[in-house]
Amino acid sequence: MQELASGGRRRNRASSLKLTDVAPPPSTWWPGGLGKVSTHVVVYARLITNGKDHGVHGIIVQLRSLDDHTPLPGITIGDIGMKFGNGAYNSMDNGFLMFDHFRIPRDQMLMRLSKVTRDGKYVASDVPRQLVYGTMVYVRQSIVSNASTALARAVCIATRYSAVRRQFGSQNGGTKTQVIDYKTQQNRLFPLLASAYAFRFVGEWLKWLYTDVTQRLEASDFATLPEAHACTAGLKSMTTSATSDGIEECRKLCGGHGYLWCSGLSELFDVYVPACTYEEDNVVLQLQVARFLMKTVSQLSFVNVPSGTTVYMGRAKHLLQCSSGVQKVEDWLNPDMVMEAFEARALRMAVTCANNLSKFENQEQGFSELLADLVEVAIAHCQLIVVSKFIAKVEGKIEGKGVKKQLKNLCYIYALYLLHKHLGDFLRTKSVTPEQVALVNDQLRSLYSQLRPNAVALVDAFDYTYHYLGYVLGRYDGNVYPKLFEEALKDPLNDSVVPDGYREYIRPLIKQDFRSAKL
């Protein structure tokens, strides 16, 4: 007597499992390849045997006949319909799946670990559940690397086109100013360029982290898993959110032409944004980070010494009472001073939040009430990780003449841009003073000026092909306008100069001959 149920009905048959009939919402919606192609799926559902719920388990389910591809009786399956954008995921076979009184042979359950015996007895696995997090760490670290690639692509297009495009700045018919020379353009574009590099370096580090965790898991050492899990969850969230927003900002930075399909940016946006939702919603992920951080803070007074990316929390005593030593503009290029500001901000926010939580009698109720604050705590921690990995990178050995100098520029642009963007956090935690903030802005302007001559080279360094960047605005040769025109001429609407429908709709209007009009 066992059942895999999202509802609650049970049957008395020992040799098969049953998926209860599901009223809409269907039991699943979205999986790729499901709607039209797949013949089999692995269904994850709650396993209930002898009235006891044993949690989610996987079973192999055949969906379609292997002879004629028709769905098996009791299975409804199909395409979920159009998605965002023109292109993007519209070529993906995202499907829905519904079961109606569908039984599955017991031995199709994935039983290498947990088992159900012929007489319906559940045999639990002795393999630690945490192992499943290893896969999550892997998937999410790859999403961080992809974020860097996607953002770099958008930044490459916007940077090159900003160097080609000229607007204003000429009073008497002379050459207009390249838009990349405007501080407003630099102030929006260069932090995104820096972010693309930052996400690349933190992505590389996450790859190392995954390898490290995997080796430890194989040796049954689970100690670093919670921190690695929190870390990848938070960075998946932070980098995909920043990348989605960044791609759209790059589109706006290309002015009206960014809105053309041939800018390459609208397709990139449409295809990228689901990253904020898949593999767990970005806000939910930050709450997982926050829960881990609150636990770490609550244990600070005990013997536990925080490790990995929370190692700064071990210096809580110092970070809670220190004040930033920044006195002049150049101090904001001092790695220790920058790091201390980010660490003080992250720690103080975490500690304040933990204190506020402790005022609630019921911890879970407190957690629910303070969700918005908790997300901010998590973001502060994640930003600290990215900044620290970027600084570690540029303080290390870097090949190539002048490369280190350029990467340092990008690193401090990234850090100070974040500081400026989240100024409220830094000021309310008194991690910096209003006077030090004024110096941040001065330093940023100076860094933008230093970056400007190398901006195009820094996107050329991504070495993206013309095809990969998508069409016209991001051309390596800068030959944008003739190509934009060529691209427009390819549109089927331009196969004729007098459009279809002229005789039926336009001519009768012009000739005031409404009787012959098809309007």
Add this chain to the structure above:
Amino acid sequence: MQELASGGRRRNRASSLKLTDVAPPPSTWWPGGLGKVSTHVVVYARLITNGKDHGVHGIIVQLRSLDDHTPLPGITIGDIGMKFGNGAYNSMDNGFLMFDHFRIPRDQMLMRLSKVTRDGKYVASDVPRQLVYGTMVYVRQSIVSNASTALARAVCIATRYSAVRRQFGSQNGGTKTQVIDYKTQQNRLFPLLASAYAFRFVGEWLKWLYTDVTQRLEASDFATLPEAHACTAGLKSMTTSATSDGIEECRKLCGGHGYLWCSGLSELFDVYVPACTYEEDNVVLQLQVARFLMKTVSQLSFVNVPSGTTVYMGRAKHLLQCSSGVQKVEDWLNPDMVMEAFEARALRMAVTCANNLSKFENQEQGFSELLADLVEVAIAHCQLIVVSKFIAKVEGKIEGKGVKKQLKNLCYIYALYLLHKHLGDFLRTKSVTPEQVALVNDQLRSLYSQLRPNAVALVDAFDYTYHYLGYVLGRYDGNVYPKLFEEALKDPLNDSVVPDGYREYIRPLIKQDFRSAKL
């Protein structure tokens, strides 16, 4: 001898004007209705007669034969190609237009005001140039109203679906929590709901402002025009940027289903975002506001008393040295205290920026250098306007039982959300203290709880039709899931259960019969 030229060549013919041949970039790109339909356009181009440039003037130009709709000799015209999204502006006849040695009869110039005589003499108009701003004020105030409508539409969909959708919150098979009950959802959604109302009220006020300015212009009173112009420019920028971001945030707030075409949100985003670019790029607009504010600040020490939306600058002495009197959570519902915080922040940022500008020997060079700061000054001023109009609205007479209470909630959610979002500004100008900031967060949480029971009613109040909202997620009856399924079934892909191409591509793979495969 006269010429309308974007280049610089001249001809010696008195009876016609010449548009110089334009290499790509074409002389125009984007105008709606141009590519396939229009027979005539008004071209705005620089008028050069007898070697002197008289600035931009309008001339009527015939583009196509009125007999067979073919373009006239010397004219190249067509469609600019695909644009962002699937739908949106893709049904708009956005066109390009190029002239090659094209001459226009002199009398096709719009000569009610400025004129060119038969012998090529330019006769200037005595009508003040500022009059043209009247039209800009009109167009931009209508964009602000549209922003409110578009944002309200997105918020309506997201709010209703957040009340329908349930996620987590159930440990033992009971009912899951409505996502609208999560503080993280409220923290993102309710400020957008408040913004939709805020933009509506400021839009109504702008309509009044336009009427007022028009009446003054008719009486040759230009005194209020610069302020009205700055005000509408800034509010167009601020409301369209917030609405674009807000629509995408609403989409994300609907989870995975927001990414479906039938959410209605992707189409709304695609069609809305150009508002950030058309009628002048949003950043350029804020710089116009900033220029006006810098001028106002520089005149503060003279007899001039600032008027209209800059009237607070007349109280500079007080606002530069006052400190916020907020001591307890309830004080953040005090209109005077909220207004003073916003006024102090806006004024202090403007004065600081003006001081920084004055350190440059060359004012224009200083302006270029400080562009990013100037944008922030302008945004602070615009936010103050919206908050002040919202407060004025809710402090006035409002019909309907309980309506005032609900609008007051929205008003303070809007103001305190902005304060939280731009906390860095408020803190670095010392307009509020870190201790007062903690009270802002407490008050916001309380306001969200009070708003929650009325959230759905507050979007129902927009009274949008099912058709207008677009499809499924925003249904008034909340009957989302069966309709989502119905919608999916309408997709042509679901006309068959065995997809086209099964025999050619899928079956040979399943049967391992690769010789018959078309892969």
